[in-house]
Structures are given as C-alpha cells and as structure tokens.
Amino acid sequence: MNIDAIVRLVLMLGIPAFMMWREYKKMSEEERNDVKTTFTSKRFISTIGLVTLGCVFLLVEPIFEIAWMKVISGVLFSIGIMVGIVLTWLDVSSKWKAMLKTITLLIAFSILLWTNK
Template sequence: MRFIATYGLVALSLIFLLVEPIFEKTWMKVISGVLFSIGMIVSSVFIWLNASSKWKAMLGIISSMIALAIFLWAIN
C-alpha cells in the first residue's frame, strides 16, 4: 500500500504527463500535477514517520518538496 501511495502516484502522474501531447488535453497536465503533488506529500509524511533521525527526515522532505516545485514549474 505504501508503494502505491507514493511511487505509484508519481509514476502514474508521469504517465499522464507523457501521454498528454498525444491527446492534447490540458486536463491531463492538471491530473498529473495533482497526482504528483499527492504522491510527494504522502512520501514526505512516510519519511517523517519512519525516520530514525529527524535531521535525515528533513533532508528527505526538503528534497521531495524541491522535486515537487521543479515538476510543477516544468508542466507550466
């Protein structure tokens, strides 16, 4: 379940993003952005809850948020 909630949503969002130019539907970009955002937020929560050190958790969360910002900037 954890894989589906994090990396599964990220992979599904990338599939929507790659298929979007074929069908030329802008709603696919929106769905892709939403799925990627949910996946990265859930991933950050799981990183925080399962971390042995909160400093390591913060590094993981910061890198997740940077990836989210870059992705949302790229689909614009």
C-alpha cells in the same frame, strides 16, 4: 499526433519496462514474491505509484493534447510527494535524514510546478 512525444514515451517508459521485465524473469520464485509484495503494498502505491502515474500522464498528454491530463498529473504527483513526506517523517529514526528527503521531495515538487505551466 506528436511524433516526438511518442518517441519520448517509448524511450522513457518502454526501455525501463523492458529492463525490469528482463530482470524479473531472472529472479528466483522467492525474490519474485518479495517484488509482488512490495509493489502491491499500500505504502508503495500511495507514494511511488502516484508519482509514477503522474509522470505517465505528463508523457501521454502531448500525444493526445488533452489539457486536463496535466492537471491530473499535477494532482497525482502532489499527493504522492505529500504522502511520501509524511510517511518518511513518521518512519525515520533520524529527523535529519527525514529533513534531507523532505527537501529533495519539495525541490522535485517545485520543479514540477515550474515546468508544468
């Protein structure tokens, strides 16, 4: 096992998860219901959820050293970004804002492909 990968996983997932859990406990019941509704929506799961799951696979892959996890993470990341681009383009009133977000997502996608050799 790779100790550096375990430390990276704990730092990049554990600390944000703890901070989100702590803030969730401070919320009122109405705010908690809004968070549950947002996190379980189809749009959230098909965009941010897939990208996040892809990143988790990238963080876990060095620990178990299973090569197919990189492929799965790339596929999930790609699908999440493409769905995000399409949904952004359809929902935004100003196409200029949609173009800026699309360029940002394409840059993120190219960085993923560049680093995931």
